[in-house]
Amino acid sequence: MKIRKLTAILIAIAMFFVTALLLISFAAAPNSRIEVLLYHELEPGGSQEWPIIDPEDFYSHINTLLEHGWEPITLGDFALWQQNKLKVTNKSFLLTFDDGGESIYKYAYPYLLEKQIPATIFLIAKYHDPDYVLTEEVIPPKLTVDQIQEMSQSGIISFQSHSYDLHREINGKPAILALPPERVLADFKRSRQVINRLTGEKVNSIAYPSGTVDQEIIKLAREAGFELGFAGNIQGAASKKEAMSTKRFPLDNLSPDVFSYYYETFDRQHPKPPFLLLRKLYRKIVVSGKTLWNI
Numbered sequence: 001m002k003i004r005k006l007t008a009i010l011i012a013i014a015m016f017f018v019t020a021l022l023l024i025s026f027a028a029a030p031n032s033r034i035e036v037l038l039y040h041e042l043e044p045g046g047s048q049e050w051p052i053i054d055p056e057d058f059y060s061h062i063n064t065l066l067e068h069g070w071e072p073i074t075l076g077d078f079a080l081w082q083q084n085k086l087k088v089t090n091k092s093f094l095l096t097f098d099d100g101g102e103s104i105y106k107y108a109y110p111y112l113l114e115k116q117i118p119a120t121i122f123l124i125a126k127y128h129d130p131d132y133v134l135t136e137e138v139i140p141p142k143l144t145v146d147q148i149q150e151m152s153q154s155g156i157i158s159f160q161s162h163s164y165d166l167h168r169e170i171n172g173k174p175a176i177l178a179l180p181p182e183r184v185l186a187d188f189k190r191s192r193q194v195i196n197r198l199t200g201e202k203v204n205s206i207a208y209p210s211g212t213v214d215q216e217i218i219k220l221a222r223e224a225g226f227e228l229g230f231a232g233n234i235q236g237a238a239s240k241k242e243a244m245s246t247k248r249f250p251l252d253n254l255s256p257d258v259f260s261y262y263y264e265t266f267d268r269q270h271p272k273p274p275f276l277l278l279r280k281l282y283r284k285i286v287v288s289g290k291t292l293w294n295i
């Protein structure tokens, strides 16, 4: 009798620790990663040379993610996640487009609207500034003010900064590095004003032109009022430690097949959700080989 009582106590203690461990594993659920996808232009046929994707390939990429349980999030939610004010699933993605090409309106927007997928478009603000006198031919064409306002009013598209006029080179050097800090700061501030005037939306994010970012640029971006910064060509998931230099996945030139490979990579980067571990444990200990139900 005494031995049985002791066994019961030991089992109770063991159960307590198992439950505590499971609770800890739930609390530490891998919910701190977001993939930030980066596209530019869309045109039938796409390109391997330029950042242009065939619209069908783009739809295929996003459909693949949706079919596998990935959830698109808004830039607002991304900001809240960065501030630890919002939890997201570990299969979340933020969709971004750089450069503000008209092809986004033509090919991506109808699809995004139909599926209600939020996206962020980073504009080179001078091209959309009614006060700016264009002296050069713009190829490919940029979004018009009407298109920007229509998309902004849909509630699913956010417009943010890709600088005012730093998306170019000066003597072979990215303008953001070639110009003195005060010029870069003034450019950043102007981009915020121009885009805010177009949409009425708070412009708190910048995708650094040329993808170039260092501590000096981050300092200037903060000073200009940006709270989030996005890098261009550094691959990787978003990290809470890098709010001003978030990594993105440039996906313009990826075929659906290669994207699937990337998707597998994304998936492998995420540890299995705790309930799967729990199921495995349950099967091993309790069911011991017998399948009770198919899950």
Ligand SMILES: [Zn+2]
Binding pocket: 098, 099, 162, 167, 209, 210
């Ligand atoms: Zn760009």
